[in-house]
Structure formats: C-alpha cells, structure tokens
Amino acid sequence: MFDQVNGLPVHALVLHAAVVFVPLLALVSVVYAVVPRWRPRVGWAAALLAIAAPVTVWVAVESGEQLYDRLVQQGMRGPILGILDDHMNFGRLTLWFSVALGVATLVMVFFTLGRSGRGLPRPAEVVLAIVVVALAAVAGYYVFRTGDSGAHAVWGSGS
Numbered sequence: 639m640f641d642q643v644n645g646l647p648v649h650a651l652v653l654h655a656a657v658v659f660v661p662l663l664a665l666v667s668v669v670y671a672v673v674p675r676w677r678p679r680v681g682w683a684a685a686l687l688a689i690a691a692p693v694t695v696w697v698a699v700e701s702g703e704q705l706y707d708r709l710v711q712q713g714m715r716g717p718i719l720g721i722l723d724d725h726m727n728f729g730r731l732t733l734w735f736s737v738a739l740g741v742a743t744l745v746m747v748f749f750t751l752g753r754s755g756r757g758l759p760r761p762a763e764v765v766l767a768i769v770v771v772a773l774a775a776v777a778g779y780y781v782f783r784t785g786d787s788g789a790h791a792v793w794g795s796g797s
Contacts, residue, residue, distance in 0.1 A: 640701040641708065648701035653788070656698040659691035660736050660781040664774035667743040671767035674750075681751040688740035688747070695733045695781075702729055721791045728784040735780050739773040746770055 640648050663684075670677055670684045706722055746766050749758045758766065 640697065641704040647705045647708075649698060649705045652694060652701055653698045653785075655694040656691070656732070656736075657781060657785050659687060659694050660732065660777055663687040663691040663736065663739060663743065664778040667739060667746075667770050668774045670743065671746060671770040677751055681747050684743050685747050688743040692733065692737045692740045695729070695736045699726075699729045699733050702726060718791065721787065725784065725787040725791050728780055728787050732777065732780040732784045735773060735777040739770070739777045742766065742770050742773055 642648060643651060666680055666684045666687055670680050703726065706726065709722075710719070746763075749766075750763065757763075
C-alpha cells in the first residue's frame with residue numbers, strides 16, 4: 639500500500655504534504671494559542687490541520703520505510719544507509735511531535751472555541767497555550783531536520 643503508485647515511490651509523492659502541513663499546523667496552532675480574538679477565524683483550520691498533518695507524516699514515514707526496504711533489497715550498501723537511518727529517525731520524531739501538537743491543538747480548540755460552557759480556567763488555558771507553542775517549535779524543528787537530511791541523502795551535501 640505504501641510502496642509504489644504507477645512505478646513511483648509513494649514516499650516521493652507524499653512527503654511534500656507533510657513538509658507543508660506540519661509547518662502550517664505549527665503556525666496556525668500558535669496563532670490560535672496566542673491570539674484569542676482570531677480563534678473564531680482559524681479554529682476550523684487548526685482542527686483540520688491537527689488531523690491532516692500527523693496523518694500525512696504517518697504516510698510519509700510508512701512509505702519511507704517501504705522505500706528503504708526496497709533500496710536495501712536492490713543492493714544499496716555503504717554510508718548512505720547511515721544517512722537514511724538518521725533521516726528515518728528524524729521522520730519518526732516528526733511523527734511523534736506532530737501527533738502531540740495535533741492532540742494539544744484539538745484539546746485547545748475543543749475547550750476554547752465558542753466557549754459553550756466547556757471553557758478552561760485562565761491558568762489552564764495559558765499552560766495549554768505554552769504547551770502548544772513549545773510543541774509547534776519542536777515539530778517545526780524536526781520537520782526541517784527530516785527534510786534537510788532527506789535532501790542530503792538524495793542530493794548530497796553540496797560540499
């Protein structure tokens with residue numbers, strides 16, 4: 639399922655969705671957390687990205703593992719495997735942090751959007767906003783590290 643589509647590696651087809659959706663989730667979740675007056679405008683986008691970003695990262699990770707297995711079966715050896723192992727480890731971290739950011743964002747949206755009797759006490763809202771901002775920074779960092787290591791694996795270091 640995650641190996642190929644019409645002879646092309648699924649990983650090459652889906653990784654760009656993760657590279658776009660995770661930073662968008664990070665941006666929108668931070669805006670949602672720190673600018674309460676914008677919450678009605680960005681709440682649905684935050685909720686949708688909180689689901690879409692981790693799903694796209696999961697598909698990228700699964701398809702990347704399939705591609706790695708295919709390359710090893712075709713005889714790939716040497717230092718490139720170490721580079722790909724680092725890339726895969728960054729991808730797994732990106733998955734976990736994007737899931738954590740997605741969950742924290744969904745919790746914040748649930749408890750703050752519309753405030754229909756389920757609002758959080760102000761201190762809890764501030765703590766949750768800090769958690770969202772921190773997770774957004776870490777998820778953004780790891781999506782960058784994953785993409786950078788993947789680009790180095792494919793295109794070389796350029797030096």
